[in-house]
Amino acid sequence: MIVYILCFILFLVGLFGVLTSRNIIKIIIGLTFLEISINLFLVLIGYVEGGQIPILVKGSENLHFVDPLPQALVLTSIVIGLSTNAMLLAVAIRIYKKFKTFDIRKIRSLKG
Amino acid sequence: MEIILSILLIFMIIGAIYALFAKDLLSALISCGIVGYGLVICFLLLRAPDLAIVQVVVETITLIIMVAVVLDSTREDLKERIMIREKESSYINTKYVFNVLTVLVLALFFLFFFNQAIDKLEPFGTHTTRMAEAYIENGARVTGSANLVTGVVFDFRGYDTLGEATILFTAVVGILAILRLRGKT
Amino acid sequence: MKGMSIIVKKVSQLIAGIIFLYGIYIVLHGHLTPGGGFAGGAILAGAFILIVLAFGTDIIHLKHDEERASLFEGLGLLAFILLAILGFIIGIKVFFNNYLPKGQLGELVSAGLIPLYNIAVGIEVCAALFTIFLALVIYKEEISK
Structure with missing residues (x-):
């Protein structure tokens, strides 16, 4: 049970980073933490004590496996996370070219 | 563990x-x-x-x-x-204090729902695989793939994978559009 | 983009081929061992990125590479969708129908369509990540000019 709580704390750290950082790169880092904590939480739910890796090997007939469903969902989610992160970085460096800064308060004041 | x-x-x-x-x-x-x-x-x-x-x-x-x-x-x-x-x-300006207060309010909000969710959840390690029972028992026979995760990704949950591939494609097109400095000559 | 020193170039010449081979192994054995299209595609993209970082080319070649990479990305997605749509024509009318014979469990040629799906997704992920990297590098080069 303590693992779930620690996972939730990691989520809160990411939320804190997203809402209070002034640097765009740090906001993107905070979003990465959010995504990592959610992925870890999904895989933690599917863990079975003493379960095996969900791959059938010749000879072993023991059908006591870890749940393969959350793993399959997280597998696609990781690659999506990378692509959306790269897109946010592209937006960030375009903002840097226009305003010459990463600080969101200055961007807001420059825009008026 | x-x-x-x-x-x-x-x-x-x-x-x-x-x-x-x-x-x-x-x-x-x-x-x-x-x-x-x-x-x-x-x-x-x-x-x-x-x-x-x-x-x-x-x-x-x-x-x-x-x-x-x-x-x-x-x-x-x-x-x-x-x-x-x-x-x-x-x-330290007042805006920063306001941001931290927002985080605290949101954290309490999430904590309320987390507290309700964790009561329903089984303790760590005692997960009953009732959703995945069919996948584990019949997966290898139906899909023919020894790796059950691959079987779930490409056979039972094929639509998810199709959506993922589409999102990846869209992200790449978006990045190419954002980062183009001048039009194609 | 400037290349790196000669030691880095020689080592990455040696390593990149091995990484590429490992990525192909991961893609092809996706239905037997851990891995699959996503992991293998990311590893293949890593091999290409290593080559570009170590050697470094001028901007015209980079643009040429970017066009080819995005072409391969589109082809990978198209192959994936076509393989799924063929299920409508052959056999039962189900999207993502596994219509090829299953074969023996644990053999390399088995599991019907799943290895083909793995190859298509591997090409798509590899080309997508490489295109993202090349787009960022080209932007950086054009800025610094």
């Missing part, structure tokens, strides 16, 4: 907090790597080698993109940056 995972998670939380409060962007990115590679070890301990392989490569590519491209193309004068930093750290 739970103790090892807890220690790893505490290390990841420390790395995350350091990444958010670091003065330099490069050290922030490197301590972001602590969290990502810690997640790889967690996946290995949780019997998910597929995810571990994907995560270790994805984390490396993210770090390469961030450090070698983004920080390199947005380098400013070091002296100017130090001056700005001194000016910023000297005062």
